[in-house]
């Protein structure tokens with residue numbers, strides 16, 4: 001079993017982006033700009049946004065965070081999006097999801113300029129992905145593929161089982177794996193005999209949000225296991241049953257531990273596996289920075305051609 005080290009690969013990608021931005025600074029084209037809009041005070045969302053902002057600044061990206069109170073009206077949020085659409089220093093806009101209850105997510109997202117949609121969630125961008133007519137992909141699915149590519153894992157012909165069908169992870173990733181010539185089964189909460197399907201899989205990608213849900217008996221020997229899930233555990237019994245020793249230590253200090261959707265004992269049967277944390281999480285952030293740079297370059301090309 002080989003650990004797919006998302007943290008290491010993400011750091012390498014970030015380093016390359018940093019160097020490219022240093023070079024860009026010497027030109028007259030300016031630097032990439034990223035704007036993140038966060039509504040409300042969800043602690044997990046706040047932590048994700050703060051991390052993205054710090055990393056973007058470290059790379060030399062012109063990063064700004066726009067915070068809105070959860071009592072903000074939908075109109076104010078939409079106006080904020082429109083002002084970033086018109087701002088020439090902003091090339092990429094991210095609206096942190098989920099929005100608090102009461103906000104109509106799609107009504108709001110549809111006001112974003114598709115050219116600045118750094119998450120690539122808008123219908124036109126997801127449509128182009130489905131048609132295999134894009135070079136910029138949603139961050140988490142892109143992170144999964146970039147990590148598999150970094151370890152030169154051939155996807156052609158693999159029997160891949162994707163568990164979870166969100167528009168953020170499962171649906172785009174299932175299309176991307178199909179476009180890369182894997183044979184994909186997309187599973188969800190209504191799937192019959194999920195364990196039977198998983199036992200036949202050469203590649204399993206889990207994006208469910210249930211700690212340790214995929215157990216060793218559901219995994220074929222030498223399968224590739226990709227764990228997108230990020231579950232925060234606060235009960236000692238669960239932490240002992242589902243977390244690695246290093247996360248158990250974290251729990252003792254901080255009262256919270258992180259684990260994925262694939263039970264840690266399943267990794268022993270795998271050929272390759274991603275850890276949680278340190279797998280797809282850092283790759284997602286690296287792809288956000290990558291997409292920001294790509295959107296900047298695309299805009300600059302359009303302006304200079």
Ligand SMILES: NC(=O)c1ccc[n+]([C@@H]2O[C@H](COP(=O)([O-])OP(=O)(O)OC[C@H]3O[C@@H](n4cnc5c(N)ncnc54)[C@H](OP(=O)(O)O)[C@@H]3O)[C@@H](O)[C@H]2O)c1
Nearest residue numbers: 140164165166169188189207208209228229230280281284
């Ligand atoms: N590492 C990262 O950067 C990153 C990025 C995004 C998400 N995540 C994590 O990935 C996980 C999934 O996120 P998401 O946004 O895709 O979640 P989501 O929108 O809640 O979707 C969860 C999916 O899991 C399916 N599911 C739930 N219970 C199931 C069951 N018993 N059997 C089979 N499928 C089941 C659901 O099926 P139905 O559609 O039938 O309800 C749904 O399709 C979460 O832990 C999230 O924190 C991590």
